[in-house]
Amino acid sequence: MNLQEMARANPKAAPEEEGSGIRVSGATVTYRNGHRALRDASFKIPTGTIAALVGVNGSGKSTLFKAIMGFVRLAKGDISILGMTVPQALRQNLVAYVPQAEEVDWNFPVLVEDVVMMGRYGRMNMLRIPKKADHNAVETALARVGMSEFRKRQIGELSGGQKKRVFLARALAQDGRVILLDEPFTGVDVKTEDAIIRLLVALREEGRVMLVSTHNLGSVPEFCDRAILLKNTVLAYGPTETTFTRENLELAFGGVLRHFVLGGENLHDDADPRQLSVISDDERPLVMYGARDRMVAQPAKPEPDSEADSE
Ligand SMILES: Nc1ncnc2c1ncn2[C@@H]1O[C@H](COP(=O)(O)OP(=O)(O)OP(=O)(O)O)[C@@H](O)[C@H]1O
Numbered sequence: 001m002n003l004q005e006m007a008r009a010n011p012k013a014a015p016e017e018e019g020s021g022i023r024v025s026g027a028t029v030t031y032r033n034g035h036r037a038l039r040d041a042s043f044k045i046p047t048g049t050i051a052a053l054v055g056v057n058g059s060g061k062s063t064l065f066k067a068i069m070g071f072v073r074l075a076k077g078d079i080s081i082l083g084m085t086v087p088q089a090l091r092q093n094l095v096a097y098v099p100q101a102e103e104v105d106w107n108f109p110v111l112v113e114d115v116v117m118m119g120r121y122g123r124m125n126m127l128r129i130p131k132k133a134d135h136n137a138v139e140t141a142l143a144r145v146g147m148s149e150f151r152k153r154q155i156g157e158l159s160g161g162q163k164k165r166v167f168l169a170r171a172l173a174q175d176g177r178v179i180l181l182d183e184p185f186t187g188v189d190v191k192t193e194d195a196i197i198r199l200l201v202a203l204r205e206e207g208r209v210m211l212v213s214t215h216n217l218g219s220v221p222e223f224c225d226r227a228i229l230l231k232n233t234v235l236a237y238g239p240t241e242t243t244f245t246r247e248n249l250e251l252a253f254g255g256v257l258r259h260f261v262l263g264g265e266n267l268h269d270d271a272d273p274r275q276l277s278v279i280s281d282d283e284r285p286l287v288m289y290g291a292r293d294r295m296v297a298q299p300a301k302p303e304p305d306s307e308a309d310s311e
Pocket residue numbers: 031032033035036037055056057058059060061062063064
């Protein structure tokens with residue numbers, strides 16, 4: 001089974017039931033300066049699913065994560081996690097967070113294994129002396145993301161993709177039932193992206209819930225069961241097939257659409273990497289945002305005035 005088939009097959013997709021997964025109703029967040037970053041946002045993600053959170057810069061993705069993590073207060077609305085309130089779920093260590101690279105101080109002198117051990121802090125007493133079970137959890141988590149050999153490395157001495165893996169390992173060591181990933185594919189190569197997707201798919205099989213914010217729209221239909229389109233509020237949410245549509249994407253991204261078909265050797269030079277591009281793969285449209293190494297694309301029709309040396 002290839003990655004795509006593996007990701008689409010989701011035998012353990014749980015039926016949507018009250019109290020399971022993440023439920024956000026009418027969530028509104030207003031920052032101290034008066035800026036309302038999230039307005040009346042509502043959606044549900046059942047357990048055993050991976051949901052993509054997509055939207056332009058500033059649409060409120062990180063704010064939503066912060067609200068689910070209890071870092072910012074809701075001015076209005078309600079969030080429930082596995083049937084619990086946010087504080088209850090946090091007390092039980094059920095929510096793990098994989099931050100954006102920019103949120104981390106990479107100069108802080110700490111070893112890879114120490115970062116992963118932080119995932120265990122919620123289970124330790126005030127002295128934070130790890131027990132055997134904690135060391136075992138760290139070891140298993142590092143092995144699972146293929147980072148065991150880097151355990152004694154300073155965190156700042158890793159590549160972008162390796163750093164992401166370490167924070168994923170921290171979430172695994174924590175054994176979070178709900179895992180929030182803020183742009184896990186930014187700055188990682190295609191191989192690492194595949195490895196992360198495989199890991200997320202395996203975690204889904206274990207019945208966890210994952211919310212993944214990403215600008216890498218091309219991979220969303222590959223591995224996400226659900227999609228949430230955000231633009232200050234939730235524009236649309238639901239199964240990827242019915243939600244991740246051209247109409248909804250145009251709404252969320254301002255409608256700068258260009259059409260491409262798969263094939264050819266080179267990415268069309270004129271393609272503005274900031275534009276949203278729709279790729280038809282016969283079955284359904286795939287969408288990519290910017291250039292993705294493995295997606296070789298060329299325009300469906302040559303531009304009339306282009307001097308393209310078509311075959
Ligand atoms: N601490 C803050 N105080 C005031 N306004 C904020 C604060 N943090 C974010 N904002 C504003 O709230 C809006 C939503 O920001 P947020 O970081 O949630 O967006 P995002 O979708 O995660 O963006 P990106 O894709 O760039 O990461 C933006 O307009 C941002 O400027």
